[in-house]
Amino acid sequence: MKLNIIKIGGNVIDNPRSCKQFLEDFAALEGSKILIHGGGKVATKIAVKLDVETKMVDGRRITDLPMLEVVTMVYGGLVNKQIVAQLQALGCNALGLTGADGGVILAKKRAVKDIDYGYVGDVEKVNAPLIDNFLKNELTPIFAPLTFDKEGNMLNTNADTQASSVAVAMAEQYEVNLIYCFEKKGVLSNPDDDDSVIPQLTPSIYADYKASGVINAGMIPKLDNAFAALQRGVAKVTICHADELKQAVAEGTRGTQIIL
Numbered sequence: 001m002k003l004n005i006i007k008i009g010g011n012v013i014d015n016p017r018s019c020k021q022f023l024e025d026f027a028a029l030e031g032s033k034i035l036i037h038g039g040g041k042v043a044t045k046i047a048v049k050l051d052v053e054t055k056m057v058d059g060r061r062i063t064d065l066p067m068l069e070v071v072t073m074v075y076g077g078l079v080n081k082q083i084v085a086q087l088q089a090l091g092c093n094a095l096g097l098t099g100a101d102g103g104v105i106l107a108k109k110r111a112v113k114d115i116d117y118g119y120v121g122d123v124e125k126v127n128a129p130l131i132d133n134f135l136k137n138e139l140t141p142i143f144a145p146l147t148f149d150k151e152g153n154m155l156n157t158n159a160d161t162q163a164s165s166v167a168v169a170m171a172e173q174y175e176v177n178l179i180y181c182f183e184k185k186g187v188l189s190n191p192d193d194d195d196s197v198i199p200q201l202t203p204s205i206y207a208d209y210k211a212s213g214v215i216n217a218g219m220i221p222k223l224d225n226a227f228a229a230l231q232r233g234v235a236k237v238t239i240c241h242a243d244e245l246k247q248a249v250a251e252g253t254r255g256t257q258i259i260l
């Protein structure tokens, strides 16, 4: 059985035209599917309005209590519910969830080592049978990048990591196709040239591009998560433009294919 798991990035969510187009394409996909959304850009904008300072380290948001309140409102409320409502209007029976709902994604607050990330969660357990029940009932889960812990805290979890964790958990039962959609055509060999898409990326090519600085910033956690998913049983991982979702699902030739 096939399952498409799609992650959509915050730059697309922040652009109403691109987001609408993406949701139309997502709603039109046949078969079982799951959406994991980011929203980092929206959270940063709302944090400014609320006078909460944004600090990022290695693509992760330092999440103190005021920031936890912002991301819980923005990811679990505003962004998640806007996506669910739009998908419902498109005939897709979307079910909006954070990891806390139904206890579906349990995490652990990241231990303080060199850096205190605050209320940031590392995924411990995904309840795959519960997600499978939703799918069997023709519901489409829409995950916000939030998890919870056993102490009753909400935790902020990077959406790329959450997508990888959900994909790995579902891979025990399904042939999972994981697609990271964002605002570029794929992983680029020249960040100034949007057409310089690397068609296939292996761990050794990745290491070279990372060392030379061509691959940097938010692309590093995305790729680390992409390789981790493949290593742990996910059938296929692609990184592509949000506008190319349909083609990426149909042919799997768009964007950058991650291979081992």
Ligand SMILES: Nc1ncnc2c1ncn2[C@@H]1O[C@H](COP(=O)(O)OP(=O)(O)O)[C@@H](O)[C@H]1O
Pocket: 008, 009, 010, 011, 038, 040, 059, 160, 181, 182, 183, 184, 186, 187, 188, 189, 190, 191, 214, 215, 216, 217, 218, 219, 222
């Ligand atoms: N070689 C590269 N190819 C494409 N994007 C890159 C590359 N290196 C760094 N990036 C940056 O990574 C960003 C994607 O990561 P991130 O901002 O976390 O996106 P998302 O919100 O989709 O998770 C791109 O917007 C781009 O600026």
Ligand SMILES: CC(=O)N[C@@H](CCC(=O)OP(=O)(O)O)C(=O)O
Pocket: 008, 009, 010, 011, 037, 038, 039, 040, 041, 043, 059, 060, 061, 071, 120, 121, 145, 156, 157, 158, 159, 160, 218
């Ligand atoms: C811990 C952590 O960094 N969480 C992310 C969750 C949102 C996210 O991943 O959004 P994008 O996909 O748009 O980057 C954050 O707050 O930025």
